[in-house]
Every structure is written in structure tokens, then in C-alpha cells.
Amino acid sequence: MEAAFTRWMRCFFNIVQLVTYLSDGSCPFVSQSLRESMFETNQAKLLMVEPELVLAELATFRLELLGYRLEVVSSGAEALDRLRHEPIDLLILDTKLPEGDGLEWLTELRLEFKADQVPALVFSLDPSLEMVRRAYLAGAQDYLITPFDPTVLEEKVQRLLPSHAEIV
Incomplete structure (x- = not known):
């Protein structure tokens, strides 16, 4: 004992x-805003669609330290179910999903949820301009190449959130 x-x-x-x-x-590696908010709770609800466990855990660790409520799912089908049952402030989506192309999934999602309802940040290993262009055409508001700098993730999330969901 x-x-x-x-x-x-x-x-x-x-x-x-x-x-x-x-x-x-x-x-x-810890920004001033992260230090200020490590123990605060934020009302912003984020949904991450990320099949890669390590990438999901890294992003989750950083965003939860910032006080965001974050739910991680591994498929577009799970994400769509969550979106239909609970409003979110930001969608974080990988370009590679178990069921196929994440950008095609985002294009279909935009038929039901417009960008002002569900802003989207796309994660991708592909730094090509063609992939970035495809992401924006599919309905993304921003793009982040993985692996990423945690402070860049923080800045992009804060910029994309509606003004009512900023850190208190």
C-alpha cells in the first residue's frame, strides 16, 4: 500500500x-494567452474530425488548455450526427477521413450548414497550393498544414471563432 x-x-x-x-x-512554447487561460473555461464548443489519434491528442491538449470544450470524432458520419444534434462554434477537419476525402465531405456539409453557422479549419499534410485552393472552394475558412506549431493553431482558432465565443 x-x-x-x-x-x-x-x-x-x-x-x-x-x-x-x-x-x-x-x-x-506557451503563449501569453495560453498562460492566462490555462485554468479558465471557455464557452466555445469545437468539434474535431480527426482519424489520426496522435494529431487529435496534440490539438486537444492545446485547445483544452486554452479552455475550449472540444469533442473529437474520427469520421464524417459521426461529425454530421453531432452537428445535427448540437450547435458548435468551430469545426476542425482533416482532409483524410476513413470514408474518403474530407474536402468532399465538407462540400456536402455546406449544403446543410453554411460557413456562418459552422466555420471550418482544415488540417492537412499537403502544403500544395492546389490542396489549399480545394479546401477554400469546399467551404473552409482557414487551412493548417500538419504537423503544426501550437501557437499557430491557437491563433487560427481564436480568429475563426464568433466574437461571442472568445476567451473570457
């Missing part, structure tokens, strides 16, 4: 050290 308690205390101490490092200004 004592060994379990010691492991728990060591884990707790490491978490406290991590939170301190992230919030005290010494970590070079």
Missing part, C-alpha cells in the same frame, strides 16, 4: 511541476 501511495505522490508532483512550467512563463 505504501508503494502505491509513493507512486501516486510522485505522479502528482510531476503533474504539479508540469503545470508550473507551462504557466510560469519559463516554457518557450
Whole structure:
């Protein structure tokens, strides 16, 4: 029993050290707005359609630290079901989905939900101008090449959110 308690205390101490490092200004990868909002709650609801688990976890970690409520699904069908049952402030979508091309899915989504109802940020490994052009033509409001700088993700999300959903 004592060994379990010691492991728990060591884990707790490491978490406290991590939170301190992230919030005290010494970590070079944490922006001022992230430090200010690490423990605040934001009313903005984000939906991420991302089949790649690692990319979803990285983005989720950053966005939840910023106080956003984030739900991650791995397919367009799951996302469409969520969108029909609950309004969201921002859709984050990968170009590669299990059922096919994410941009084709976004084009179909725009028949039901306009850009002012559901703004979209597209993730892609493809940095080509053709892919960026396709994303905007499909109905995206912004494009982010992966892997991405977390501060760039933060800036794009904040820019795309309706003014009522900004961090308090």
C-alpha cells in the first residue's frame, strides 16, 4: 500500500511541476494567452474530425488548455450526427477521413450548414497550393498544414471563432 501511495505522490508532483512550467512563463512554447487561460473555461464548443489519434491528442491538449470544450470524432458520419444534434462554434477537419476525402465531405456539409453557422479549419499534410485552393472552394475558412506549431493553431482558432465565443 505504501508503494502505491509513493507512486501516486510522485505522479502528482510531476503533474504539479508540469503545470508550473507551462504557466510560469519559463516554457518557450506557451503563449501569453495560453498562460492566462490555462485554468479558465471557455464557452466555445469545437468539434474535431480527426482519424489520426496522435494529431487529435496534440490539438486537444492545446485547445483544452486554452479552455475550449472540444469533442473529437474520427469520421464524417459521426461529425454530421453531432452537428445535427448540437450547435458548435468551430469545426476542425482533416482532409483524410476513413470514408474518403474530407474536402468532399465538407462540400456536402455546406449544403446543410453554411460557413456562418459552422466555420471550418482544415488540417492537412499537403502544403500544395492546389490542396489549399480545394479546401477554400469546399467551404473552409482557414487551412493548417500538419504537423503544426501550437501557437499557430491557437491563433487560427481564436480568429475563426464568433466574437461571442472568445476567451473570457
